[in-house]
Amino acid sequence: MSPAVEYLDDPPSLVLQSDAVQEKDNNAKTSAFKPAIATETVSCPICKSTDFYPVCESGDYEYVLPGKFFVVRCKSCNLFLQNPRPPFPEILRYYTEKYEPFRKVGSNLVQRLRNYVLGRHRTNLYRKLVAPNGSIVDVGCATGALLRDLKKHGTWQLTGVEPVPEVAEMARSTGLNVVTGVLEEANLPSSAFDLAIMNHVLEHVPDPSLVVRHVVRILKPGGRFTGEIPAPVCLERILFGKYWGGYHLPRHLTFFGPSQIKRFLENHGFEEVKTTGCIQPSNWLLSFSNYLKATNPPLIQKGWFSPHNFLLLALSTPFAFLISLFGLCPIIRFSARKPE
Numbered sequence: 001m002s003p004a005v006e007y008l009d010d011p012p013s014l015v016l017q018s019d020a021v022q023e024k025d026n027n028a029k030t031s032a033f034k035p036a037i038a039t040e041t042v043s044c045p046i047c048k049s050t051d052f053y054p055v056c057e058s059g060d061y062e063y064v065l066p067g068k069f070f071v072v073r074c075k076s077c078n079l080f081l082q083n084p085r086p087p088f089p090e091i092l093r094y095y096t097e098k099y100e101p102f103r104k105v106g107s108n109l110v111q112r113l114r115n116y117v118l119g120r121h122r123t124n125l126y127r128k129l130v131a132p133n134g135s136i137v138d139v140g141c142a143t144g145a146l147l148r149d150l151k152k153h154g155t156w157q158l159t160g161v162e163p164v165p166e167v168a169e170m171a172r173s174t175g176l177n178v179v180t181g182v183l184e185e186a187n188l189p190s191s192a193f194d195l196a197i198m199n200h201v202l203e204h205v206p207d208p209s210l211v212v213r214h215v216v217r218i219l220k221p222g223g224r225f226t227g228e229i230p231a232p233v234c235l236e237r238i239l240f241g242k243y244w245g246g247y248h249l250p251r252h253l254t255f256f257g258p259s260q261i262k263r264f265l266e267n268h269g270f271e272e273v274k275t276t277g278c279i280q281p282s283n284w285l286l287s288f289s290n291y292l293k294a295t296n297p298p299l300i301q302k303g304w305f306s307p308h309n310f311l312l313l314a315l316s317t318p319f320a321f322l323i324s325l326f327g328l329c330p331i332i333r334f335s336a337r338k339p340e
């Protein structure tokens with residue numbers, strides 16, 4: 001893709017400064033990390049089109065690892081996706097030991113409070129989708145935080161699937177039943193589960209259709225499928241452009257909006273597909289943090305701004321509530337049913 005392309009998401013006044021600052025920062029901090037090159041082109045996973053509008057050229061602002069990545073929008077179905085993108089094994093290098101979902105919950109009180117509130121909220125939601133004695137699989141369970149909440153507050157039969165062996169072992173060490181591997185290679189039995197959960201996973205996988213076909217296979221007839229995904233049709237992306245936390249490049253590959261996830265799941269035979277916005281104020285702070293890391297690194301380095309800052313979280317919560325009233329949340333939750 002030519003660097004001369006005019007990207008829809010790039011605020012021009014920010015681009016020159018941020019690129020220069022980030023390049024300098026990258027050179028200083030991550031000189032040993034060899035950037036992945038976007039060489040692989042893909043077609044739209046929903047409509048198979050190869051015709052795209054450019055959206056933005058962006059980078060890994062969250063972990064400040066080097067590399068230039070590209071987001072486009074399908075001209076046919078409006079799906080946002082990373083294209084071209086590095087080959088998947090190259091992208092895996094960007095999941096370093098600092099990658100937050102792979103780390104144990106630390107002593108940070110705000111993180112623990114947030115996880116507690118989110119865990120209780122999700123448990124109450126899943127209680128409406130599955131009977132008390134039902135079977136639940138959490139695909140991409142990471143260290144098992146959600147499964148532990150479900151175990152603590154319910155009587156379900158629980159299974160986790162986690163592709164990273166060390167992370168799966170961390171989950172198993174807390175007494176959970178966790179299979180190591182990606183879903184398509186985990187050899188889970190067919191028609192075995194009442195509920196499949198996939199929170200913040202679908203956007204990471206190189207072939208979402210392959211994964212969802214396996215979700216259909218392992219669900220019982222009438223079983224439910226739910227998950228959370230970053231949705232690009234949100235005020236946050238409009239305001240922050242290429243610094244939007246939901247891009248999370250190069251780890252996120254596909255960005256389904258409400259109408260795209262509905263069409264995608266219906267293409268795979270699901271019915272009763274619904275979406276709702278998730279109120280998660282920390283996502284706003286992540287986008288803001290990305291922007292500051294690129295434009296004003298000293299502010300971040302001095303610790304004056306953090307997505308885990310209690311005061312900032314408290315201040316951004318009413319704003320996140322307000323945005324949700326207009327259907328412009330940066331994260332959406334989908335729910336669907338496999339036909340009987």
Ligand SMILES: [Zn+2]
Pocket residue numbers: 044045046047048049074075076077078079
């Ligand atoms: Zn498409």
